[in-house]
Amino acid sequence: xKTLTTAQATVSMLELNGIDTLFCLPGVQxxxxxxxxxxxTNAIRPIHTRHEQACAYMALGYAMATGGPSxxxxxxxxxxxxxTAALSTAYAVNAPVLALxxxxxxxxxxxxxxxxxxxPDQLSIMRGLTKWADRITSPAxxxxxxxxxxxxxxxxxxxxxxxxxxxxxxxxKAPVELPAAPxxxxxxxxxxxAVERAAKLLGNAKRPLIAVGGGAQSAGEHVLRIAEMLDxxxxxxxxxxxxxxxxxxxxxxxxxxxRFWSEADVVLAVGTRLQPxxxxxxxxEELKVIRIDIDGEELDxxxxxxxxxxxDAAATLAALADRLEAHNMKRAGRAEAVAEIKAVxxxxxxxxxxxxxxxxxxIRAALPEDGILVDELTQMGYAxxxxxxxxxxxxxxxxxxxxTLGWGYATALGAKVGKPDLPVxxxxxxxxxxxxxxxxxxAAQNNIGVVxxxxxxxxxxxxxRIQQQSYNNRTIATxxxxxxxxxxxxxxxxxxERAGSPAELESAIARGIKRGGPVLIDCxxxxxxxxxxxxxxxxARPRQP
Numbered sequence: 412x413k414t415l416t417t418a419q420a421t422v423s424m425l426e427l428n429g430i431d432t433l434f435c436l437p438g439v440q441x442x443x444x445x446x447x448x449x450x451x452t453n454a455i456r457p458i459h460t461r462h463e464q465a466c467a468y469m470a471l472g473y474a475m476a477t478g479g480p481s482x483x484x485x486x487x488x489x490x491x492x493x494x495t496a497a498l499s500t501a502y503a504v505n506a507p508v509l510a511l512x513x514x515x516x517x518x519x520x521x522x523x524x525x526x527x528x529x530x531p532d533q534l535s536i537m538r539g540l541t542k543w544a545d546r547i548t549s550p551a552x553x554x555x556x557x558x559x560x561x562x563x564x565x566x567x568x569x570x571x572x573x574x575x576x577x578x579x580x581x582x583x584k585a586p587v588e589l590p591a592a593p594x595x596x597x598x599x600x601x602x603x604x605a606v607e608r609a610a611k612l613l614g615n616a617k618r619p620l621i622a623v624g625g626g627a628q629s630a631g632e633h634v635l636r637i638a639e640m641l642d643x644x645x646x647x648x649x650x651x652x653x654x655x656x657x658x659x660x661x662x663x664x665x666x667x668x669x670r671f672w673s674e675a676d677v678v679l680a681v682g683t684r685l686q687p688x689x690x691x692x693x694x695x696e697e698l699k700v701i702r703i704d705i706d707g708e709e710l711d712x713x714x715x716x717x718x719x720x721x722x723d724a725a726a727t728l729a730a731l732a733d734r735l736e737a738h739n740m741k742r743a744g745r746a747e748a749v750a751e752i753k754a755v756x757x758x759x760x761x762x763x764x765x766x767x768x769x770x771x772x773x774i775r776a777a778l779p780e781d782g783i784l785v786d787e788l789t790q791m792g793y794a795x796x797x798x799x800x801x802x803x804x805x806x807x808x809x810x811x812x813x814x815t816l817g818w819g820y821a822t823a824l825g826a827k828v829g830k831p832d833l834p835v836x837x838x839x840x841x842x843x844x845x846x847x848x849x850x851x852x853x854a855a856q857n858n859i860g861v862v863x864x865x866x867x868x869x870x871x872x873x874x875x876r877i878q879q880q881s882y883n884n885r886t887i888a889t890x891x892x893x894x895x896x897x898x899x900x901x902x903x904x905x906x907x908e909r910a911g912s913p914a915e916l917e918s919a920i921a922r923g924i925k926r927g928g929p930v931l932i933d934c935x936x937x938x939x940x941x942x943x944x945x946x947x948x949x950x951a952r953p954r955q956p
Contacts, residue, residue, distance in 0.1 A: 412588050417550045418447035418581040420589065421511075424557035425455060428593045430482050430509075432456045432473065432828055434466040438486035440513030440528060443581030458828065458857055461849040463490045465821035467497030467510065468847065472825025474506040475808050476783055478629065480564045481829070482509040487575065488528030491536075496815055497822075498540045501571040504650065504811040505625055507564040510537065510573040517548065517577035537573040544573040550585040561594035568626075568706040599705065605720045606730045609679070609701045612718065613731075614738025616677035616699075618745070619643040622668065625650035625811070626682015626705060626724055628804045633728035634681065635659070640735055642745040643679070644671050644753070649786070649796040651683060652807040657800035661749060664797055666945055667756035671749075673951035677701065680716075682724050686812070689713045693952040703727050760798050764940050767794035773913040774836060774864070775800060777920035782834040783808065783826050787819035789840030790873065790939040791866050797945055806833075817846025823861045824854055834862070834924045841867040841893050851903035854929035862923035862930045864916065865896055868937060876941060900931030907931040 415423070421444065425433070435457050437445050448457060460466050466483040473481040485491055491512045501508040514533065515526045523531060530536065537544035543563045547556055560572045613619055619641045623634055631654045638645050638661045645661050646668030647654055655662050663671065672678070672692050681703045690713065694700065699717040702710050703724060710719035720727055761768050770791060778784065780802045786792040786809045801807040808826060810818050823837040844865045854861060875889035900907030906923065910916040910932050923930035 412586040414584055415550055415587045416443065416447060416582050416584050417547060417553055417576060418444040420550050420553035420587045421547070421557065421576070422447045422451050422455065423589055424554060425482060426451060427590070428557065428561040429480065430455060432458060432481070434469040434473075434481075434483040434825065435459050436463050436466055436485050436490065438490060438513070440486045440515065440578040441484060441581070443578070444484065444513070444576070447581075458853065460821070460853050462847065463493035464497060465824075465847050465850045465853065467494035467501070467508070468818055468821035469825030469828065470508045471497050471501045471506050471818075472785070472808065472822035473829035474501070474508050475504065475822070476805055476826035477829040478805055480507040480509060480561060481825070482511060484511040485513075486528055487513045487515065487533055488530050490528065491533060495536070495540060497818065498571055500810050500813045500815045500818060502540060503813040504809070505569050506571065507569040508571040509560055509564060510541065510571060512573070512575045514546070514575045514577040516579045520577065534575060537575065540571070541573045542568070542570040544575075547574055547576040548580060550583060550587045553587065554590055558590060558594040562596065565594065565596035567597065567599070568709075599721075599723045599726070601722055601726050601730045602720050603730065605718055606727060607734055609718050609720065610731055610734035611738050612677055612699060612701060613641060613679060614735055615740055616641070617742065618671075618674050618676050620668070620671045620675040620678045621645045622678060622680045622683050622685060622688065623647055623651035623654045624681070624683025627651060627654045628682075630681065630724035630728050631655050631804055633725060633732055636732045637679070637728060637735060640732070640739055642742050642749065644668065644749050646671065647801075648683065649807070649809040650811055652799070652801040653804045656802050658802065660746070663749075663753050664756060664760065666760060666797060667753050669948050669951055670752050670756065679703070681728065684709065685713070691950065692948065693950045693954065695952045695954075698952065760945060763945060764794045764798065764942055766936070766939055767791055767942070768798055769913040770866075770916060770934070771795055771799050773917035774838065774920060777917045777924070778836055779834055781806060782836065783830060785819050785823040785826060785835065785837045787837065787839040787843045788814055788816040789838065789843060789866055790868075790936075790942070791838045793873075793942045793946070795838065797942065817843045819843055820861070820863055821847040821850050823863065824850060824859045827859050827861050835860070836920060837861060837863045839863060839865050840872065841865055841869065841891055841896075842871045848899070851900060851905055851929065851931065855904045858928050860927050860929055862920055862932065864920070864932045864934055866934050866936050867893060867896065868935070868939070869893060872938065876938065880941075896931060896933035905929040905931055907933070909933045909935070911935065
């Protein structure tokens with residue numbers, strides 16, 4: 412045993428569990444914690460931001476790019492509340508983020524007397540946005556609580572967790588027994604019986620389809636093996652992009668997937684909610700669904716599947732691939748049919764969204780195969796979810812169903828910190844970029860080499876187009892007064908330039924990647940074609956009588 416402060420024990424447990432970077436913004440309730448962190452900066456690098464939201468977004472980007480846990484620390488009350496958009500996004504995209512916050516004095520918690528940064532019940536808010544949250548009340552409690560936090564981060568469905576600690580508890584000393592080993596995730600054995608049933612059903616399918624989401628990001632080789640055995644198209648969606656190489660003959664976009672869904676007799680869904688497919692595209696008696704998910708509650712959240720398998724995607728798919736060989740039938744002409752439907756969908760996207768596609772092709776040409784693209788809520792981002800070819804796992808980062816406008820720049824910075832040797836490019840609109848544009852200061856101070864592309868049209872373009880089309884051109888609250896983005900970037904000390912065409916953008920991105928430091932590229936555009944006819948698709952299968 413060692414006599415440690417609560418803060419020292421907490422920092423030791425972060426280090427033990429592999430946290431090498433802490434995204435932070437200090438304040439009086441956490442002074443004791445940062446004093447303890449000062450002695451361990453050789454092991455844990457603190458990166459402080461200009462706004463608490465960026466602490467959490469950077470932790471989110473780090474976790475999404477690496478697939479491992481990340482952590483941030485902020486003051487309580489408004490500091491913590493400033494991080495909640497990022498925390499809810501981490502929950503939506505299944506990112507293992509630890510939120511560590513301060514609190515008012517321990518004896519004052521819950522008394523509502525108006526102390527600095529006091530909330531009526533901060534811990535309840537944390538519990539509503541995470542899979543687990545608790546309060547550190549003494550030095551001796553730290554090892555158990557911290558290892559429990561990391562066990563939950565690593566086990567089952569990976570979602571954020573949170574811990575809070577009172578300001579007067581950080582400096583409290585007591586004997587502490589630190590464990591010798593980090594937290595260990597819960598085991599998840601393969602359900603062999605369910606896998607055998609799934610192999611039989613898939614093996615006899617005439618028109619199988621595979622749908623993958625974020626939960627399949629570590630299972631790409633097994634997905635591909637099964638897809639090639641079945642000649643089954645793999646519909647990736649935005650969170651599943653990169654599970655298999657987007658250039659593979661069986662990799663298809665959501666638009667092509669919609670057509671395959673309409674005719675499929677068996678769907679293998681891995682690590683995906685299947686939300687639009689089940690709620691909008693429809694399921695009938697002719698369609699059998701096999702679902703593999705680490706979260707047992709997810710399997711029948713909307714509809715009970717034909718076969719539901721709770722398990723790790725990689726281990727379960729490896730077993731399924733081995734079993735499938737004994738049951739798999741030949742499917743004459745299936746590969747040709749897949750190629751034809753895929754080509755038709757691709758041509759429709761290119762025809763409908765020609766300007767966006769030309770810019771996305773420029774970005775893809777400039778970004779190496781393992782480069783990371785961060786997608787914002789912008790006209791180019793919406794098109795990217797339909798048409799950007801992703802080649803590697805965890806190289807297309809999207810905010811998922813939260814649709815978190817403004818998440819992009821700080822998230823991209825975190826992704827770059829987590830993957831310093833990989834190029835990271837952000838595509839943002841002028842509206843979303845300014846949410847965290849002050850973090851250009853953080854990028855410059857820490858030399859975080861994100862290439863940020865701002866497609867500037869002087870408006871919240873999607874909202875304005877909807878107002879024009881659906882509300883008789885009664886546009887309101889959508890026009891933007893922008894700074895000169897090049898001068899803005901230069902004022903923070905980062906390289907900045909303007910690109911007026913796809914060709915100029917490709918060259919600018921290539922220069923930015925080669926330069927190595929933070930870069931801002933302003934890319935002015937006019938109104939762009941509406942992508943929603945390719946996204947808001949009608950029911951694909953007949954309704955049940």
